[in-house]
Amino acid sequence: MAADSTPPADDTRVRASAAVLLRRPKLWLVPTVLCGLLAFLLSLLYMGGIVNPNGELHHLPIGIVNADQGRPLPGQTTNLGTQITRSLTADTSGKADWRPLTRAEAQDKLASGKIYGALVVPADFTTTTAALTTANATTRPTLTVLTNPGMGSLGSSLASRITQQAAQQASLAIGIQLMDSPATAAADATTRLVLADPVAVATQVGHPIGDHSGLGLSSFYYTLLLVLAGFLGGNVISNGVDTALGYADNEIGPWHARRPTVPISRTQTLLLKMVMTAGITVLTTTLVMLATVGILGMDASHLPLLWIYSYCASLAVGLGVQAINAAFGGIGQLVSMFVFIVLGLPSSGSTVPLEAVPGFYRFLSLFEPMRQLSVGVRAILFFDARADAGLTRSWIMIAIGAALALLFGLAMTHYYDRKGLHRFTPQPSG
Secondary structure, eight states, X not given: OOOOOOOOTTOOOOOOOHHHHTTOHHHHHHHHHHHHHHHHHHHHHHHHTTSXXXXXXXXXXXXXXXXXXXXXXXXXXXXXXXXXXXXXXXXOSOSEEEEEEOHHHHHHHHHTTSOSEEEEEOTTHHHHHHHTXXXXXXXXXXXXXXXXXXXXXXXXXXXXXXXXHHHHHHHHHHHHHHHHSGGGTTOOHHHHHHHHSOOEEEEEESSXXXXXXXXXXXXXXXXXXXXXXXXXHHHHHHHHHHHHTTSSOEXXXXXXXXXXXXXXXXXHHHHHHHHHHHHHHHHHHHHXXXXXXXXXXXXXXXXXXXXXXXXXXXXXXXXXXXXXXXXXXXXXHHHHHIIIIITTTTTSOSSSOGGGSOHHHHHHTTTOHHHHHHHHHHHHHHSTTOGGGTHHHHHHHHHHHHHHHHHHHHHHHHXXXXXXXXXXXXXXXX
């Protein structure tokens, strides 16, 4: 290791002062422009994805289950369940994508994360409603709202609100039919008040998740941990290798040292960093699971699968970081931050449903790593690791991402080596 670079006591070189350097406009230019751009872009990208979910909401998938077997009310050709289903599926507001399903189909789609909730019309709905106009009425007709907390607290909340509003509108429409019935002409004021809004709405959890699941957000935060472990780990490894090989200074507090430079090509350096990333990711993945599941008690099943998936996901991010750093050099860390974090967070669909974000973020979600990884984590944690819950797609995208990282990184370093664009080789001082 080279000696400390502190100049000897008799060094008579004139030292610059901060007061003098601060008067140089060129010193301010690059940091000011970059910091300003970063603040502006981060504000636009982050807030743009969450600032107006209600205004951006469109085609949120919600099931409608019509199990009504009652006979139509007098003067009607269809029972009330069929009327409600037709009204919802003909809705042109575009906020919800109402999907007619059987109860079994709705339960399956809730359990695979294909719908955010469902509205269920029971088998005796029309019969119970018709009884309200007679002396035989014992209970109010009830519509059931099913929620899906595994789709995230906001997504489930949006679906629940839309479904409850639909149930309320259906109740008022049914009330109009009952009020127009001759059987209610002699009803007293209290009875008519009940008949004007006759339907009760009950809310149930359609697909339960554990109490230690962060209200459905643990999948997002766990994915974020995997991405951060890959991103930060990749950069730490890259900087550590460059320091150990003598291509970067080692500076800790007031101590500064520079190791002798090891002659090595860009391609071999990248291979070294990628192999180290693969090895160290074993440790980081294990520690992430130890902290989240073992110590904090996060609800998680399929633990061997979760570990393997977590390792491959974090490794794919780490390989991508190494490839980007090798290709872009000093600004590589900034580029990889945008690729894996800045653009990934608002397009992940984990906190705000993709159906409630602007189209730009839905476009990003087609290939942004965090979206691909979060769907797989959600499938493992909340949807019994079902392939049709997005796990298969996530595995495919992890494989594609890792392959692209290898191909891109090695292609760029091979090109630089072939063109003779070798890394600057600093000579140890002293």
